Amino acid sequence: MRVMTRIRLWAFLTLLGLVTLGQSWSRSLTIHDGAAKPAAALPLKPGSVRFAVIGDSGSGDSYQNQVAQQMVRARARFPFDFVVMLGDNINGGHSARDFSVRFEQPYDTLLNAAGVKFYASLGNHDDPIECFYKPFNMGGQRYYAFTKGNVRFIVLDSNYMDPPQLEWLQKELSSGTSPWKIAYFHHPLYSDGKFHGPDVDLRARIEPLFEKYGVNVVLSGHEHVYERIQPQHGIYYFILGNAGELRVHNLRPSSAMAVGYDEDRCFMLAEVTGDEFHFQTIRRTGQIVDSGVLGRQQKPATANEQLKSLNVVPSYAVQESELQ
Numbered sequence: 001m002r003v004m005t006r007i008r009l010w011a012f013l014t015l016l017g018l019v020t021l022g023q024s025w026s027r028s029l030t031i032h033d034g035a036a037k038p039a040a041a042l043p044l045k046p047g048s049v050r051f052a053v054i055g056d057s058g059s060g061d062s063y064q065n066q067v068a069q070q071m072v073r074a075r076a077r078f079p080f081d082f083v084v085m086l087g088d089n090i091n092g093g094h095s096a097r098d099f100s101v102r103f104e105q106p107y108d109t110l111l112n113a114a115g116v117k118f119y120a121s122l123g124n125h126d127d128p129i130e131c132f133y134k135p136f137n138m139g140g141q142r143y144y145a146f147t148k149g150n151v152r153f154i155v156l157d158s159n160y161m162d163p164p165q166l167e168w169l170q171k172e173l174s175s176g177t178s179p180w181k182i183a184y185f186h187h188p189l190y191s192d193g194k195f196h197g198p199d200v201d202l203r204a205r206i207e208p209l210f211e212k213y214g215v216n217v218v219l220s221g222h223e224h225v226y227e228r229i230q231p232q233h234g235i236y237y238f239i240l241g242n243a244g245e246l247r248v249h250n251l252r253p254s255s256a257m258a259v260g261y262d263e264d265r266c267f268m269l270a271e272v273t274g275d276e277f278h279f280q281t282i283r284r285t286g287q288i289v290d291s292g293v294l295g296r297q298q299k300p301a302t303a304n305e306q307l308k309s310l311n312v313v314p315s316y317a318v319q320e321s322e323l324q
Contacts, residue, residue, distance in 0.1 A: 039280060040291040042078050048273035049149040050078065055086030055186075055221025056123065058102040059244035066284045067243050067265050068106040074282060075114060078269050083107075083116060084153065086221030086240060087123025087186030089136065094127045103135070111135065119146065121155045123186040123221060145172055151272050152178035154215070156185035161205050169206065173213035180272055180296060183210065184219035188239045190232055192254045193223035195247055210235055214299045217277060225250050225262040226281055228290060232256070234297050240281070243267050261289045 044050075052071055057064055071083075090102050110116040120136035122128065131138045138144060142157035143165050154172055157165065173181065188196075189203040210218065211233045221241035229237035242265050251260040265284040270277065275296040280288050 039288040040278065040293055042269060042271050042278050042280060043273060043276075044078065044271070045273040047149065048271050049151045049180075050080040050269075050271045051148070052080045052083045053086065053184075053219055053238075053240055053268035053270060054083060054243035055219075055239075056088040056091075056224055056241040056245045057085065057106075057243040058088060058090040058092075058125075060092070060098070060102040060106075061244070063246070063265050063284060064102070064244040065106050067267055068110070070282060070284060070286055071107075071267055072109045072114075073286070074267075074269060075110070075116070078271075080269060081116065082148070083110070083118045084155075084184055084219065085118055085120040085136070086184055086219055087121050087158075088125045088221060088241075088245070089120050089123065089130060090127070091125045091245070094129060099133065119153065119155065121185050122157045122159055124159055143168065147178060149272070150178055151180040151182055152176050154181065154183040156183065156206070158185040158187040158199070158202055158220075161202060166205065166209075170209055170213075173209055173215065176213070179275075180217075180277070181213070181215045182217045182219065182272075183215050186220060187222050188220035188237070189218065190229045190237050190256060191220075191223050191239055192227060192252050192257050192260060193225055193239070193247070193250050194252050195250055196223050207233065207235075214297065216297055217294075223247070223250065225260065226266045226289065227251065227260045228258045228281075230256050230258050236277070236294050238268070238279075240266060240268055259290045 090098055092098055104111065107118070117137055118135060120130060120138055122130065122142060128142065130136055131140050131142060143155060145152060145154045154169070156169065187199040187202055189198055189207055191198045215235055217236045219238050219240065221239065223239050223241045224245040224247040225239065225242055227239040244265065246265055247262065249262055251262045253260070266281050266289065268279055268281045270279045277294040277296070279292060281290040283289050
């Protein structure tokens with residue numbers, strides 16, 4: 001009797017799109033039940049890069065405020081220095097009152113008492129005037145980069161990936177020397193969200209550059225859920241678009257999904273130390289829904305390095321003796 005009930009319920013969920021043929025019942029429950037899991041600790045090592053991540057945060061409602069309060073509590077045990085914003089920072093209007101209600105008031109303690117800096121990217125509900133809003137630290141630019149310790153952060157405007165931005169991105173990635181490269185922007189390249197899904201056109205434009213120049217981690221929002229994707233082409237992908245907004249039961253499990261959560265608002269804590277990326281994803285009420293440690297991927301070899309490994313010196317290479 002129990003077996004028949006289980007089969008009928010699985011079939012019903014299949015029709016609803018909550019599971020698909022060939023996927024296990026236990027995988028669906030793991031993704032959607034929101035049960036707290038044993039957390040991987042954040043090491044708090046001296047000299048590490050510590051930050052928080054929020055996406056689609058600018059709702060201006062009580063849920064956003066509760067996430068912000070939980071971030072203050074988290075900072076008491078994990079003193080992060082800055083916050084990266086994955087777009088849709090100010091939903092709705094862009095009056096002075098909107099900036100106050102949807103950003104300044106919720107994060108007042110972090111901004112003023114703790115001196116935490118916020119670094120924003122633009123989402124589809126944002127206005128380009130946000131580039132000039134000083135607390136977003138965008139320097140008047142739609143896309144920009146900054147360095148913290150051993151990490152280079154590359155911030156893109158995924159609303160309009162025009163040729164100048166692509167050219168800038170290639171130059172930025174090809175000239176970067178930081179051991180870690182973390183890119184963030186609004187629209188996800190991979191997503192199991194049913195409402196939006198992945199931006200495959202954007203993926204075709206920028207993922208080859210990420211792969212070629214060794215981007216380690218990519219953070220996006222837009223989909224109002226949390227999802228960690230299985231590594232794609234050696235790159236770690238996260239979606240965190242539920243720091244203010246939420247689309248309940250919006251995830252459709254797939255083989256590409258490592259962990260997904262679509263039942264409450266979340267934010268992420270991250271620490272980069274040496275060759276390790278530590279993270280915890282925390283829901284509005286304080287439970288940890290995902291955590292782990294990711295190792296830094298091997299840097300892609302340049303053409304010169306590949307030739308040197310074969311004991312071949314390219315004719316165009318400049319020798320040290322020529323510079324002396």
